[in-house]
Amino acid sequence: MATGRTHRPATRSRGIPEATVARLPLYLRALTALSERSVPTVSSEELAAAAGVNSAKLRKDFSYLGSYGTRGVGYDVEYLVYQISRELGLTQDWPVVIVGIGNLGAALANYGGFASRGFRVAALIDADPGMAGKPVAGIPVQHTDELEKIIRDDGVSIGVIATPAGAAQQVCDRLVAAGVTSILNFAPTVLNVPEGVDVRKVDLSIELQILAFHEQRKAGEEAAADGVAPPVAARRQQPSTDQGPDGDVPAVMPA
The missing domain is CATH 4.10.910 (30s ribosomal protein s13; domain 2)
Incomplete structure (x- = not known):
């Protein structure tokens, strides 16, 4: 099974703008809903409305994928699902570690959408020794002492930080040193990372x-x-x- 360590998405090498990349998950979500209802084709206007963008922008975005709808018919739903999933790197397995299993970390661990979207929670990590071994979402929590070994053994390249702000940078440094190259940060702080490491910040406040x-x-x-x-x-x-x-x-x- 392929892992995130050996396969990278092709979006940057294909020259797809970051703004377009940010909209691809919106299109995929709308297309997946259509696929689940067995809808075979969809017009650009219908899909744009479902994704919350205008149809001209959608057609421009799809042109970067080399996908052009058929006049009078629209886009093939299943083919677009495959195209976008492939472009986002979701046709392979991406092991993820979540560090910080407080209320937020536990909620993320219990989120059922990871597996269906190409992500596998490889490990849950927490600094509290009292948490070690306790199951969260059916996965036993492991102590931070095991972090580097887990990343190495599972080929993890994506880390999720759900720690308090004061611990986030140290956790980030350890993730990067161990080989993680993409980080989703829920901690209310700005992380400093070297070139080549991507950080996406989610700040609810x-x-x-x-x-x-x-x-x-x-x-x-x-x-x-x-x-x-x-x-x-x-x-x-x-x-x-x-x-x-x-x-x-x-x-x-x-x-």
Whole structure:
């Protein structure tokens, strides 16, 4: 069985833009849903709507894959599923280690979507000796002392960090030194990695703050349309026009 150590996705060598790569999983999710309903073909408009993009962008993205729909028929669903899965490297097995088995790490371990999307949880790692041997999602937790051996024995190239922020960089350094070249980081901190190591950061608090921004803006727009003052919460977030003691304008939020 192929592992992530010996086979790399072809997207970069084929010159596919990163923005297109980021949308491929959206298309694959929509196509998989169509496949499960035994839908044989789909138009660019229908697939774009299901993926949340416009059809012109979708057609441009698919042109990088060398996939062009048939006029009047659309795209073959099963073939596109195969094409995108191959391009994303999902036609092979990718062993993954999850480091940090607290509430978040345990939730990730219990996520049922890994196996169906080409990923296998090879090991669960935690620094707490009391966690060693305890099963989470049917997998016994192993101590961090075993980290390098697990990565070597299982050919792991993808690591998931779900530790507290203070431990994340040290864990990252050990993963990279052991041969991991891709990291999914859930810790609320920025990781420093050498060239050739890819890091994707997932920060739920940042996503919620972005949503709060949009909610605040909508509240202000609705209030303006009604000719009334915006809600208190929205007013509190408006930039101040009062200058500070040094003549500068205070920031809305601390850096």
